[in-house]
Amino acid sequence: MSYWPRRKTLQVAVDGVLIGSENPLVIQSMTDTDTADVKATVQQVKELVVAGSEIVRITVNNEEAAKSVADIKARLIDDGIAVPLVGDFHYNGHLLLDQYPTCATALSKYRINPGNVGSKHRDTNFQKIIEIAVNNNIPVRIGVNWGSLDQRLLARAMDRNANRSEPKNSEDVVIDTMVESALRSAELAEEIGLSNDMIVLSAKVSAAPELVGVYQKLAASCQYPLHLGLTEAGLGLKGIISTSAAVSPLLIQGIGDTLRVSLTPLPQGTRTEEVLVARQILQSLQIRSFEPQVTSCPGCGRTSSTLFQEMALEIQDYIRENMPFWGRKYPGVEEMTVAVMGCVVNGPGESKHANLGISLPGNTEDPKAPVYVNGKHHSTLTGVELVNDFKQIIETYIMTTYKEMSG
Numbered sequence: 001m002s003y004w005p006r007r008k009t010l011q012v013a014v015d016g017v018l019i020g021s022e023n024p025l026v027i028q029s030m031t032d033t034d035t036a037d038v039k040a041t042v043q044q045v046k047e048l049v050v051a052g053s054e055i056v057r058i059t060v061n062n063e064e065a066a067k068s069v070a071d072i073k074a075r076l077i078d079d080g081i082a083v084p085l086v087g088d089f090h091y092n093g094h095l096l097l098d099q100y101p102t103c104a105t106a107l108s109k110y111r112i113n114p115g116n117v118g119s120k121h122r123d124t125n126f127q128k129i130i131e132i133a134v135n136n137n138i139p140v141r142i143g144v145n146w147g148s149l150d151q152r153l154l155a156r157a158m159d160r161n162a163n164r165s166e167p168k169n170s171e172d173v174v175i176d177t178m179v180e181s182a183l184r185s186a187e188l189a190e191e192i193g194l195s196n197d198m199i200v201l202s203a204k205v206s207a208a209p210e211l212v213g214v215y216q217k218l219a220a221s222c223q224y225p226l227h228l229g230l231t232e233a234g235l236g237l238k239g240i241i242s243t244s245a246a247v248s249p250l251l252i253q254g255i256g257d258t259l260r261v262s263l264t265p266l267p268q269g270t271r272t273e274e275v276l277v278a279r280q281i282l283q284s285l286q287i288r289s290f291e292p293q294v295t296s297c298p299g300c301g302r303t304s305s306t307l308f309q310e311m312a313l314e315i316q317d318y319i320r321e322n323m324p325f326w327g328r329k330y331p332g333v334e335e336m337t338v339a340v341m342g343c344v345v346n347g348p349g350e351s352k353h354a355n356l357g358i359s360l361p362g363n364t365e366d367p368k369a370p371v372y373v374n375g376k377h378h379s380t381l382t383g384v385e386l387v388n389d390f391k392q393i394i395e396t397y398i399m400t401t402y403k404e405m406s407g
């Protein structure tokens, strides 16, 4: 199910996970453990996968990390986790991939940043990485970042711009150079021997307007699948909202084939938050469905009771707790919608739009809660068992509406 037509792209296979227009938009994440700490990295990869990450990137920044990659992969497979691992390389990727062949083959994709493959031997280093990718049949993400843009290209672009009769502003020159850097690197990779269906591009910036601009240009200039994300989105609410604001205009234009949300975890926070945010962005835009959505009103002076707030939360928790079982047994349940509303003003109307809805009584209404199923009045609930009764209606609806898988 995707509400928005996707841009047509090539298809890239990352160890069984397909990235490209016809395939579900893939959710990625990245660990923040020291890759040399095998135990901690395996644990975090598992957590990210359980949260819904379909590809996980790990940093490969030194020899100890490179030596650990095959062990991490083997332990994950032993524990039944077959998630593709992406190696994130900067500066020394050509050396590490060459010196540690078990690292090169254990990874399912390499991420390289053309601005960070060295300065003096930039092209030779880039060539070395691509040759290893070709020899091992491993796809590559060419990931440009405005914080580490190829300074040689940027300097040339700035010079050219300065000589124009009407120079562009410097942000536009940076955006153009990011696109140029990504496309040139992809062209070079193809010349070295990497086939075009082994390349994913990204061009990340940390500001929403520029992100929209750079990805629109990139999308219009190539058929490679695009890895989407706002880099360095920041902490908490700011990071979540900035990312949503930046990627949503692109997603509704069909741009983006895999998404990573780059949140800074709060001190006591969890890394898995970035996966949950990515899933919610995709589900809110009706690009993919992961779990039933609970619609609830904000509440107002018409309801002094906190019942509807507590009920909305309890119903959401109830659905989340049961989804591992329901999702396996009743395919399609992830598209179900449930409304929990505070009073008669919008309650019945919103409830009728959902598969299941309950309109709780406002502070001047009779203490009765009409329930709607598929837009029709189903029953009216009252009393202390109201929440449990509604849960029972949800469960019965799921069992009778979605086809039960055998086994």
Ligand code: SF4
Pocket: 297, 298, 299, 300, 301, 302, 303, 341, 342, 343, 344, 345, 346, 347, 362
């Ligand atoms: S549905 Fe009722 S309680 Fe909820 S916000 Fe609207 S008027 Fe207020």
